[in-house]
Amino acid sequence: MDADELRRAIWRMAHEILERNRATAELIVIGLQTGGVDLAERLAAALGEIEGTAPLVGTLDVAFYRDDIGLRPVLPEAPTEIPDDLTNKVVVLVDDVLYTGRTIRAALDALHDFGRPRAVQLAVMIDRGHRELPIRPDFVGKNLPTRRDEAVDVTPDGVDLGEIQRGER
């Protein structure tokens, strides 16, 4: 996937989000630290261009909610920033890659502490499969079948598929 395809995917996902949700006013787009933050901003900008007003954007760090604490070093990347009470809002969670589903599970727990959203939807640029929890995305940039030993790297320039280096997670 190159930068152009990425941009088109974001536009398509923005349109799909608006089909599902009538107005941007009730939406809050929340990017997961760190890979989802940039995508969330671009998605919100696209929604704003289509609709006239951009939705609120936030970031969420799920380090304190992960289920592998004690299994590997866990440190937050940056403080969470949720722009408003989430009660009765529709939250669009944004991440770059959907894999085991454990990050999203942690994110759902974390969101709960900021209020009771009317609905939570999930937007990911890449769904690479290998789910370990009953979680599915609502909006997908691209389905990309992978092996477990491959690494998926999403940047503004596109998406790369590579081998995991020995010792790397």
Added chain:
Amino acid sequence: MSRQHLLTIDDLGADGIEELLDLTDSFVEVSERRIPKVPVLRGKTVAWLFYEDSTRTRLSFETAARRLSADTMNFSVSSSSVNKGESVLDTVQTIEAMGVDAIVVRHGSAGVPRQITGWVDASVINAGDGWHAHPTQALLDCYTLRQHRGNIDGLRIAIVGDIKHSRVARSNVAAFTAMGADVTLVAPRTLLPPAVGLWPVEVTHSLDDVLAHVDVVYLLRMQLERQAQALVPSLREYTAEYGLTASRFARLDPDALIMHPGPMNRGVEIAADVPESPQAVVTNQVRNGVAVRMSVLFRLLGSEVDPRQLVEESFSG
């Protein structure tokens, strides 16, 4: 930092301090949430062992632990065997047998937290030992300074008062200088530690001399006891020479910060209404204490790999 324990600021070094302060940003955010609680230390147990009364420090640690979802156990001196002649050794081994991951200890004798590390496997956090160290106080003071000034490097900080008997002063000198501040100790000779010339600080006996040239005035609590020990003639004379009186306050740089570890003796080391001025950041110190202690607990108990539980499976996406 020593991954197991937090005993002194020297255990951390500049990098370790920086890392904890960065982490504290995240916990300040957590503390501001509607539900200021995260499940990161679920299943961990933290015990308090306070041989000296300190409601504020204990509450601060306790709040921190609860916001991280840790279970807590309190061995206060008044309510347990520790005042029935049981030794510290026996007490901590009893606590450990109940299954604790960390012991937060305050003791009137320097070195007790260090000694406990030799007696138990749990992490030991020093919440103040004798005149020796109070590392979480120094961390929260650094965090407060960073919050107000962005950077500690290059700040001119005067620590005023009973340095000799102060664990807060020892830990703050270590922390402030590690972070690049220029520290001046202001006290009569009787309240300075021996061999102070070996400390990485300037020393003066005149508060008036430094008042106009400092970014931070850090006042220490002055105890009546020092008068009985003939270390100062009287509290009145101490206030006249070393108190942040209204007239001295007026001569401070308008941007200078005023800090105090609490509890304050209003009218002794600080004029009665100075703590209410916008330059006094005492309340912020207290508020930041909880987030800093969350960082410490998390760093010791939550962010480390337990090698017994290492698994192959990866976690991402």
Added chain:
Amino acid sequence: MADIVVKGGRVIDATGERMADVAIEGNNIVAVGEGLTALRVLDAGGCVVAPGFVDIHTHLREPGTEDAETIESGSRAAVLGGYTAVVAMPNTTPPIDDASVVRDVLALGRDALCDVHTSAAITVGRAGDRLAPMAEMAELGVHLFTDDGDGVQDPGVMRNALEYAAGLGVTLAQHCEVDSLSLDGQMNEGEWSSRLGMPGIPAEAEELMVMRDIALARMTGARVHFQHLSTAGSVAMVRAARQAGVPVSAEATTHHFTLTEAEVAGYDPVFKVNPPLRTVADVGGVKLGLADGSIDAIATDHAPHTADAKNLPFDQAPPGMLGLETAFALAVTELDLSIAEIIALLSWRPAAIAGIATEHGAPIAPGSPANVTIFDPVTTWTVDPRELASLSRNTPYAGRTLTGRVRHTIVAGEAVVIDGDAQR
């Protein structure tokens, strides 16, 4: 025929050194020469045969604290360390401040492995105000009087004690510490106490009393023996006083010439001792004093404490370290002195201070009492607290490898240590 012959050793005593066998019969040495025989042969090949060591500063803890040490266990530690005589300190419970306690201690000492002498308190209850019955205790054989553990604070009381003692022919020994300067000090006052946040004991707490007692010795003409000197300043004052002809003598402990205040950094109460471990410069000063004769003797200040007593916060733990079983090897390992000089510091010079020079430390010659130590001056060994004969384990030297080890100890003709093993 002689009972024991010590064969093939190098004899070193106050008269010099030579290769010789030493034959012992009954309580005495009967012959010194070549090719001697006896019923029993103790091999001394490669070893030094010396007059027995004398510790003029031993805490035996009996009566009162028998779980830390007894006269018997302490005497076993002593003979394993090469000592044939020890002088017990009077800070027991009750203190050794009257004739009845002196009699009890001496009676218990009769069954000990070495010769047990006792000192007695200068003042009643070691409280520093009323004089203890020194004459009565002197008649029982007490030669050294000290309030050890505390110094006699009041100069007037000390003056009177000195004048009274002079008439009895006994010696007053002083633990030099001005209490109002040491207060609740836990360690040397200086760089490390400052860093560790512990109350310090300044060098001047000791030095002021050394200075005072030199003045009182000059004034009264009575001898003062200074116990456990720990500072370079104290040693310098004693040196000057001796040169001026003031009747003073002095001892230094092994720990004060081998350890510094930096050992306290880990807050292990094993390193808590009084006087405290001092600076590198003070260690140098003490070593210099031992080398130039300003200090007469090495003493152990052997101070056993149970693990329970030492496993306390530093400022609540009692001061004191074990010493009897390591002192000789530490002297060999750490001092830049000849073996003959080390023996002098451990044997006949302390024996003279204790007033027992005819029994201990006498030249190895026919007719002398058979109080003899045979040691290997070059073998090395590692200190393992569990292997010590003391009932306590508070040695600060655990894990240290030392040079020099006692092989046999003979007390009044009885081989109480053979090949490093106590015989009872």
